[in-house]
Amino acid sequence: MYMSTDHYQATSVFFGAGIFSIFIKVMIVAMPLLVYVGAPDLPTSEVWSYVIASMPPLLQGGLAIAFLALSMSTADAQLNSCAVMVSHDMVHCLTGKRGVPYERQLRLTKITTVAVGICATLLSFYSNDLLALLKLHFDFYIPIITAPFVLAILGFRGAAQTALVGMATGLVTIIVWKLWVEPQTGINGSFLCMVANGLAMAAVHSWLKKKKL
CATH class of the missing domain: 1.20.5 (Single alpha-helices involved in coiled-coils or other helix-helix interfaces)
Structure with missing residues (x-):
């Protein structure tokens, strides 16, 4: 897409x-x-x-190979996307420099890949339940990524700072919800935190427009 x-x-x-x-x-x-x-x-x-x-032995081997290929292809694609976003997009956004040398970007890409890979490996030991890890992934993906992605698809165009503030808001709200609200209510707060992300982006975007005026 x-x-x-x-x-x-x-x-x-x-x-x-x-x-x-x-x-x-x-x-x-x-x-x-x-x-x-x-x-x-x-x-x-x-x-x-x-x-x-x-299953017959041949199908068992094929299934094992398919699962290994599936997991590795997903892992390297996510690691590559994350490293590129950090070394290219975020560096340009935070520093405001458009001419960052490729050697530095490549070095930062390698460091990011190793760091995120280690964190992902440690996270895999957090739980033996794959469904629990999947739910944890969605609990952070939906509040942080979904709102900027949907707004971009709908044609919303704002400054990079707007998206970063919204993503930070989603991260903080989901952590607060997981630590204090969900244990008391048993309600998953991914959707509400995603809404908080979108509202924060809208507020920052409106404030920046007024500031320019």
Whole structure:
């Protein structure tokens, strides 16, 4: 979608992704149904072991290779995106310099990749529950990234400081919510923190416009 030349091509991308996602979701729904038919009394903790044991050895190897390729391709893509954003976008935004030498950008990219990779490795030891880690990922992704992304798609154009203030607001509010509000209420605050992000961006954008006037 990022590489689309116009909204028509982006629409085609969304349509194709939607067709594939329907097929994938049908497979996801069909697998537990088939497991239930084959072993209705199977404990939840033994489902994955049962699925693997029911496969022929060749398919087991292919599945292991597919999971490894899937995890590594996602990991290196995210690391690369993060390193580029830090070494290029954020450096230009914070320093205001457009001519940062590529050697420094490359050095900062390498440092960022190593640092984020180490943090991700340590985070993987935080919990053995993949679903819990996925929920933790969404708890921080939605409040920080979603609001600037949606506003950019809708045509909102503001200063870089506006986006940074909104993202910082989302980060602070989700941390406060996770530490003090969610334990008392049991309510996930990702959506509300995303709204706080958007409101902070709107407020800063309005303040900067008045300041220029």
